Amino acid sequence: xxxxxxxxxxxxxxxxxxxxxxCAYSNSASDxxxxxxxxxxxxxxFIIDIRSNMDKRQGQRVTVLLNKTVxxxxxxxAATQPGDSAVYFCAENRRSGGGADGLTFGKxxxxxxxx
Amino acid sequence: DAxxxxxxxxxxxxxxxxxxxxxxxxxxxxxxxxxxxxxxxxLELLIYFNNNVPIDDSGMPEDRFxxxxxxxxxxxxKIQPSEPRDSAVYFCASSWGSExxxxxxxxxxxxxx
Numbered sequence: 001x002x003x004x005x006x007x008x009x010x011x012x013x014x015x016x017x018x019x020x021x022x023c024a025y026s027n028s029a030s031d032x033x034x035x036x037x038x039x040x041x042x043x044x045x046f047i048i049d050i051r052s053n054m055d056k057r058q059g060q061r062v063t064v065l066l067n068k069t070v071x072x073x074x075x076x077x078a079a080t081q082p083g084d085s086a087v088y089f090c091a092e093n094r095r096s097g098g099g100a101d102g103l104t105f106g107k108x109x110x111x112x113x114x115x
Numbered sequence: 116d117a118x119x120x121x122x123x124x125x126x127x128x129x130x131x132x133x134x135x136x137x138x139x140x141x142x143x144x145x146x147x148x149x150x151x152x153x154x155x156x157x158l159e160l161l162i163y164f165n166n167n168v169p170i171d172d173s174g175m176p177e178d179r180f181x182x183x184x185x186x187x188x189x190x191x192x193k194i195q196p197s198e199p200r201d202s203a204v205y206f207c208a209s210s211w212g213s214e215x216x217x218x219x220x221x222x223x224x225x226x227x228x
Contacts, residue, residue: 032215034215034216036219041221042221042222043119043206043208043219043220043221043222044158044206044217044219045219046216046217046218049215049216089157089158093215098212098213098214098215099146099210099213099214099215100146100148100163100208100210100214100215100216100217101146101148101160101163101170101171102215103160103215103217105157105158106157107157108157
């Protein structure tokens with residue numbers, strides 16, 4: 001089955017609320033994780049990444065949390081805006097030593113921001 | 116920087132025809148990746164190049180698919196002959212050195228009738 005997967009295929013939140021998108025991974029040796037945002041008709045756009053030696057990393061309105069014990073990754077978006085509506089993908093790098101060739105992508109969660 | 120540039124944005128063709136997708140990576144990036152995206156299978160890595168050399172093509176579905184990178188600024192993905200099941204969005208992405216962050220193009224929406 002899918003080793004990098006998302007708990008919910010669709011998530012609907014009210015504008016202004018916070019959203020949390022979850023991702024499970026299966027390879028405990030993965031040492032790099034990344035979130036992408038894909039808007040309709042566009043390519044995936046980098047949001048934020050995190051290495052396995054960290055538990056949390058913050059960006060502008062986004063926070064990624066990594067729980068290595070349960071192999072779980074989450075993306076938190078604060079004060080959601082209409083422009084946040086998109087499909088969000090998590091990916092893990094199963095290959096140590098760098099390089100993007102080891103990235104494996106989940107199938108994505110569709111985030112819908114309700115006005 | 117204009118980012119990764121792909122052409123065409125949309126391609127509609129008939130079964131049996133040859134299809135060529137094009138990609139210009141970000142200047143200075145030395146790794147280039149071709150992905151296919153479908154609803155059923157998500158993002159799948161087809162092939163990637165490092166310094167213009169194909170490193171891993173194990174994701175290429177079958178011999179009908181081929182990819183080339185004649186120089187650091189251009190790559191093609193060719194399907195010959197095309198089949199309806201090849202319909203998907205094809206993305207090109209690039210990165211530099213050991214950088215794990217991929218930057219994607221806008222994709223080519225391929226429809227094979």
